Each structure stands twice: as C-alpha cells, then as structure tokens.
Amino acid sequence: MVIPINLDIEADVLVIGGGLSGAWSAIAAAQQGASVVLVDKGYCGTSGVTATAGPGHWWVDPDHRDEAIRVQSSRSGGLADPGWMARVLDTTWRILPTLASYYPFPVDDQGITQYRALRGPEYLRALRQMAEDLGVRILDHSPALELLLHRDGSVAGARGIRRQAGGGSWCVRAGAVILATGGCAFMSRLLGSQTNTGDGYLMAVEAGAELSGMEFSNYYTVAPIYSTQTRSASYVFATYFDSDGAELDIDWGDGNRSLAKALLAGRVFCNLARMPQDLRDRLSQIQPAVLLSFARQGIDPFTDKFEVTLRGEGTVRGSGGIRIIDENCQTSVPGLFAVGDAATRELIAGAISGGGAQNSAWALTSGYFAGRGAARLVRGSGRRVHEEGIAIGKAGIHPAHSVMALDTRAIIAGVQQEMEPFDKNIFRSGVGLRGSLTRLDALWQDVRNHLYAEGVDLIKARESAALVATARWCYTAAFTRQESRGMHIRDDAPMPDPRFTHRLLVGGLDQVWTQLDEGSEPESIASEAA
Amino acid sequence: MIELVIDSRCTQCNLCVQVCPTNVFDPVINGSPVIARQSDCQTCNMCELYCQADALYVSPDCEHSSGVNEAEITASGRLGEFRRNSGWDEWSNHPNHKNLHHQMGEMFARGAQMKKSR
Numbered sequence: 001m002v003i004p005i006n007l008d009i010e011a012d013v014l015v016i017g018g019g020l021s022g023a024w025s026a027i028a029a030a031q032q033g034a035s036v037v038l039v040d041k042g043y044c045g046t047s048g049v050t051a052t053a054g055p056g057h058w059w060v061d062p063d064h065r066d067e068a069i070r071v072q073s074s075r076s077g078g079l080a081d082p083g084w085m086a087r088v089l090d091t092t093w094r095i096l097p098t099l100a101s102y103y104p105f106p107v108d109d110q111g112i113t114q115y116r117a118l119r120g121p122e123y124l125r126a127l128r129q130m131a132e133d134l135g136v137r138i139l140d141h142s143p144a145l146e147l148l149l150h151r152d153g154s155v156a157g158a159r160g161i162r163r164q165a166g167g168g169s170w171c172v173r174a175g176a177v178i179l180a181t182g183g184c185a186f187m188s189r190l191l192g193s194q195t196n197t198g199d200g201y202l203m204a205v206e207a208g209a210e211l212s213g214m215e216f217s218n219y220y221t222v223a224p225i226y227s228t229q230t231r232s233a234s235y236v237f238a239t240y241f242d243s244d245g246a247e248l249d250i251d252w253g254d255g256n257r258s259l260a261k262a263l264l265a266g267r268v269f270c271n272l273a274r275m276p277q278d279l280r281d282r283l284s285q286i287q288p289a290v291l292l293s294f295a296r297q298g299i300d301p302f303t304d305k306f307e308v309t310l311r312g313e314g315t316v317r318g319s320g321g322i323r324i325i326d327e328n329c330q331t332s333v334p335g336l337f338a339v340g341d342a343a344t345r346e347l348i349a350g351a352i353s354g355g356g357a358q359n360s361a362w363a364l365t366s367g368y369f370a371g372r373g374a375a376r377l378v379r380g381s382g383r384r385v386h387e388e389g390i391a392i393g394k395a396g397i398h399p400a401h402s403v404m405a406l407d408t409r410a411i412i413a414g415v416q417q418e419m420e421p422f423d424k425n426i427f428r429s430g431v432g433l434r435g436s437l438t439r440l441d442a443l444w445q446d447v448r449n450h451l452y453a454e455g456v457d458l459i460k461a462r463e464s465a466a467l468v469a470t471a472r473w474c475y476t477a478a479f480t481r482q483e484s485r486g487m488h489i490r491d492d493a494p495m496p497d498p499r500f501t502h503r504l505l506v507g508g509l510d511q512v513w514t515q516l517d518e519g520s521e522p523e524s525i526a527s528e529a530a
Numbered sequence: 531m532i533e534l535v536i537d538s539r540c541t542q543c544n545l546c547v548q549v550c551p552t553n554v555f556d557p558v559i560n561g562s563p564v565i566a567r568q569s570d571c572q573t574c575n576m577c578e579l580y581c582q583a584d585a586l587y588v589s590p591d592c593e594h595s596s597g598v599n600e601a602e603i604t605a606s607g608r609l610g611e612f613r614r615n616s617g618w619d620e621w622s623n624h625p626n627h628k629n630l631h632h633q634m635g636e637m638f639a640r641g642a643q644m645k646k647s648r
Contacts, residue, residue, distance in 0.1 A: 040550030041551075042550070042552060043548060043549045043550065043551055044552065045549065046549050046550070046574070046576035046580075047551040048551075051551070051574075051576065052574040052575075052576065054631050054634065056634055056635065104622075104629075106628070106629050106630075106631075107634055108632065114632035116632065116635070117631050117632045117634050117635065118631065119629060119631045120614065121576065121579055121616065121618075121627070122616075122618075140548065141548075141553060163553060164547070164548075165555065189572070189573075189592050189593075191572075191573075191574060192551075192572065192574050193572075194570075194572035195550075195551055195552060195572075218646055224590075226590065226591045226592065226593065226594075227573070227590050227591070227592060228572060228574065228592045229575040229590070233634055233637050233638060233641075234637075236637065236638055236640075236642060236644075236645065237641050237644070238642025252642075252645055274644060276640065279636075279637055279640070282630055282633065284615045285615070285617075285627065285628060285630035285631075285632075286630045286631055286633050286634060286637065287628065287631070288612060288615035288616040289575055289612060290617075292590075292608075292615060293590040294590075295608075296608060297590045297591065298591060315610055445559055488643045501591045
C-alpha cells in the first residue's frame with residue numbers, strides 16, 4: 001500500500017498530455033526559457049496514438065508548397081485556411097530536423113536523409129529525452145481532472161491524480177496551460193487511443209472555450225477483427241471477400257464507406273495477396289508490429305483470409321477539436337492553449353481527415369506555436385500564483401445532486417452504442433442523430449447529477465463524463481450541419497449547402513449550443529476562384 | 531492483450547509498470563510485477579519494447595485472454611520479437627533490423643498504382 005502524497009508545484013507553463021503535440025509544446029516552451037511541467041495520464045513516451053504508430057509528416061519542399069496547398073484546399077470543403085497550411089508546412093520543414101541529435105534519421109540508398117516519416121516509439125522516446133534535457137519536469141501516470149481559473153476567467157493551472165502514488169493529488173499553478181490531451185475515439189480499440197477520452201474538451205468547455213468541427217468525427221480505419229492494429233498501409237494491397245468467399249468491390253478511396261456498407265450486410269474477410277514479395281520481405285522493418293501481430297494469431301495474411309472490421313477514429317482522424325483563436329493556438333480562455341488532436345485541425349484539413357501526415361505536422365507545429373506563445377505570455381504577465389485559483393470541474397467530480405452508484409462501464413457502453421455503429425455515425429441522418437442525442441442527453445443527466453467516485457476511481461468517472469459530453473458535441477454539430485461536406489455525409493441532405501461554408505462552433509454542457517463561425521472566411525474558396 | 535510476465539526472465543526493474551500507458555501492472559516487493567488490470571490493456575505492445583529482459587508477451591487478441599502457455603511462448607522464439615524488429619536498444623545497428631519506416635511512402639504509391647491499373 002502506497003501512502004498517498006499530495007504534490008503542489010508552480011511552473012510557468014503546464015502541458016497536459018505527453019504525446020506528440022504535448023512533447024513538442026514542452027520542448028518549445030522550455031527553449032524559450034520557461035519552467036515547464038508536463039503531466040501525462042500514462043507515460044510520456046508510450047501514451048497516445050503516435051507512440052504506437054509511425055507518423056509520416058506533411059512534408060513538402062518549398063518549391064512544391066503552393067501546389068500542395070492548392071490541392072489540399074480543393075479537398076477541404078472550403079473550410080481550411082491556406083495561410084495556416086503554409087505556416088504548418090514551413091514550420092514542420094524547419095523544426096523536425098532539429099530532433100536529429102535525439103532521433104537517428106535514416107539515410108536512404110541515394111544518401112538522402114529521410115525526415116518525413118518516423119517510427120512512433122522511437123520518436124516519442126527521443127522527444128521525452130530532449131524535453132528532459134531542457135529541464136522539463138515530467139509527471140507520468142498523473143491524469144488531469146480539472147482546470148483552475150483566476151477570477152478574471154484566465155487559466156491558473158490544473159489539478160489531478162497521481163495514480164501510481166497511492167492516488168494522491170497533484171496541483172500545478174501555472175501562468176499558461178496547454179491542452180495536449182489528444183482526440184477522442186470513444187475507446188474503440190483504435191491503436192493507442194484508449195486513454196484519449198475527450199478529457200481536454202470537457203476541461204476546455206468547462207472553462208468557457210468552444211469546440212469547432214466536431215461533426216467531422218467519423219473517420220474509420222480497417223483492422224483485423226481481433227486486433228488493435230489499425231495500421232492501414234498494407235491494406236492498399238487488400239482484397240475483400242464476403243462469407244461465401246465472393247470478392248467484394250471495396251472502393252479504396254471513399255473513406256471506407258463501401259467497406260462499412262459491406263460490414264453492415266455481413267462479415268467481411270480480407271487477404272493481402274496482392275502485396276509484392278519485395279515489400280512483404282521488408283514489411284517487418286517498415287512496420288515492426290504488423291506481421292508480428294498476424295503471426296502470433298497464427299495467420300499468414302498473404303494467403304489466409306482473415307476477418308476485418310472498422311475501428312472508429314472519432315476526432316483522432318477527424319478534424320474537430322478545441323477552437324483556437326490566434327496564431328499561438330490560444331483558445332478563447334486567456335492563457336489556455338490547445339494543440340495536436342485536442343485542437344481543431346480544420347485550419348489545415350477542413351472537412352476531411354488530414355490523415356496521419358497532416359495530423360503529425362499539425363501536432364508538431366501547433367505544439368511549437370503554443371509552447372513558444374505560452375512561454376512568452378508568462379514572461380509578460382507572470383505566473384500569477386498569488387492570485388486565487390478556483391477549481392472548476394463539475395461532471396464526475398462534483399455531482400449536481402445526490403451521489404448514486406453508477407457503473408462507469410455501463411455509461412461508456414452507452415456512449416459506444418451511439419458512436420460506433422456505422423449506420424449511426426458513418427451513414428448519418430437527422431432522425432438517427434436526434435435519436436442518439438436523446439439517449440446521450442439522458443446519460444448526461446445521470447452523469448452530471450449523480451456520478452462521483454473516490455481515489456483513483458475518479459479518473460474513470462471523469463473519463464466517462466468526458467466521453468458522454470464529447471459524443472453530444474459531435475452529434476449536436478452533425479445534427480445542425482444539415483448538408484454533406486467532407487467526411488460528414490447526411491443521407492437526408494446528400495449535397496453541400498453553400499450556407500454552411502463556414503466552420504461550426506459547438507459548446508455548452510447542460511445546454512449544448514451551436515453557432516456558425518461566420519468569422520471563418522472560406523479563404524480557400526477565394527483562392528481557388530483566383 | 532498482455533498475457534505473460536515471465537518470472538524466470540524478469541529482472542524486477544519495473545520499467546513495464548512505469549511505461550504502460552494504461553497502468554496495467556502493479557509492482558511487487560521482491561518480486562516480478564503482476565498483471566493487475568488486464569482488461570485495461572490496449573494491446574499496444576509498448577511494454578514489450580521497453581522490456582530489456584524480453585520477459586513480457588502480448589497476445590494480439592485485444593478482446594479475449596488467449597490463455598497462452600509460458601513454456602510454449604518461450605519455445606516459440608517470439609519473446610523479444612517486437613524489440614528485434616524495431617531495432618531497439620542492442621538491435622539498433624543490426625543489419626537485418628534497419629529502420630525502413632521511411633519506405634511507407636513507396637508502399638502507398640505502389641498500392642495506389644496497382645489499384646489504378648486493375
């Protein structure tokens with residue numbers, strides 16, 4: 001039995017989340033001379049969807065950027081911003097190579113150093129080492145529960161639990177807080193996403209921030225049915241079959257809608273027989289976990305047919321997240337920044353999934369901007385630790401009414417029953433979304449009125465509250481956007497509607513609201529016309 | 531999900547307790563860590579990567595415990611496989627385990643090309 005020890009510390013900048021964007025944030029803030037604390041729910045180095053994968057960055061040399069931006073703009077449903085794309089491409093190009101003394105970037109057969117694509121575990125291990133060398137204090141297994149605000153509404157820090165220190169609490173007072181809590185895939189068993197439960201969205205909205213683009217949250221990725229290996233690269237060589245062995249016509253480029261349709265009709269099987277031999281031979285060196293996972297299950301994926309499913313990516317490969325209002329990735333709450341998958345990626349991806357490449361580049365650059373911006377903010381205004389800091393968390397921490405024994409597993413299952421089924425989330429309709437929202441609203445009433453737990457169980461209570469809240473924001477936005485745009489496709493409104501060529505904000509807790517972000521000028525449309 | 535902590539190999543360094551992102555293990559005084567919360571395992575294999583003693587085995591089945599047998603797994607040669615394939619630690623300069631991750635782009639391009647020509 002570990003005696004709980006509470007930890008109270010001060011810092012210039014607090015980073016919540018130690019995945020790709022959080023680690024880059026901490027590094028950038030520390031490079032500006034700020035004292036930085038980084039807290040991670042799990043372990044900075046293995047947590048999150050990057051550590052378990054292999055991010056290839058959106059990596060375009062200066063001569064080809066205009067073309068890349070033009071192509072991306074034309075695909076974004078008019079919601080991306082060419083200026084942000086240029087910033088992200090330029091910053092990725094300049095900053096990623098600065099990791100060279102920590103990550104051994106390979107040199108290819110032509111003698112060219114390969115920066116674009118990194119292996120996740122090595123990448124995150126390198127970032128952790130670099131952050132530690134810069135003096136960043138890392139608290140692992142220290143999930144954040146709630147933010148602290150000053151009386152004037154600006155952020156004052158956060159508090160949470162040290163789950164490997166007997167459930168003691170931590171409290172960090174800081175002049176700026178960066179939310180790097182990842183997207184939310186509703187615990188779908190998407191690789192590496194089990195800890196990404198939307199905690200950052202809930203904390204941000206409680207503080208008064210808005211979300212943007214939460215309707216763009218229904219990207220799905222193929223995986224063997226028993227597996228978390230949502231590593232889809234090999235599936236460019238996939239052949240799909242129904243239970244009778246008849247080959248299925250699955251369109252590779254339609255965002256997995258044809259695969260979802262096939263799965264709604266019955267079981268789907270797959271093999272990778274079309275992968276050329278030379279790639280098979282190298283696959284373990286390209287993606288070390290993929291063949292290993294098949295082999296351990298006794299499957300030869302090149303000859304055997306194995307059953308597949310689609311795992312929901314939610315806002316991980318969706319593009320929605322916390323709205324940012326300035327070039328430093330600050331939210332509308334002063335001193336609160338949002339980065340990586342926790343922030344909206346509509347600025348560079350619009351209504352489609354930016355995929356791994358755009359998301360990785362965004363994680364790096366948003367982290368870099370926010371870390372630098374947060375450090376500069378605190379240099380100007382100070383840490384303000386002598387002012388009162390008020391803890392503002394509600395659902396799952398401070399129930400509005402009497403505490404009741406609620407089963408968090410049942411709450412999470414209730415959310416998943418609305419967010420995972422393809423016929424609810426991929427093939428959307430107003431009627432279907434309304435039905436889901438009615439059930440999710442009832443769940444929210446239970447959670448906000450009665451959910452509470454003690455010690456380390458508070459973590460699960462808070463995660464449950466965040467999952468319910470996130471589901472409501474996603475579907476309220478999807479219900480409001482009565483048109484089809486990008487990945488958001490409404491069967492009852494299959495065409496884009498020009499009135500919706502704006503980003504859509506969503507927020508609120510008991511009363512969820514939406515508002516078209518009329519300020520988000522569809523610049524990409526203008527540049528296309530020009 | 532995580533299936534085995536192999537006592538005879540474990541050095542009790544407790545690194546797996548520290549690096550598991552979902553806090554699956556508990557340390558044991560004077561003993562190997564135990565799998566305390568198996569159902570929280572997200573089958574990400576990160577613990578195997580950090581286990582220098584190759585004392586951990588993660589089954590690819592993320593929903594069901596496969597009840598694998600320690601002797602069988604030890605004999606299979608699969609222990610430490612992920613670390614080897616990844617060129618991790620002492621494998622980092624091994625010619626058979628060079629990091630070819632950057633060839634992902636080639637993989638996508640050839641897949642797309644093949645699709646187009648079909």
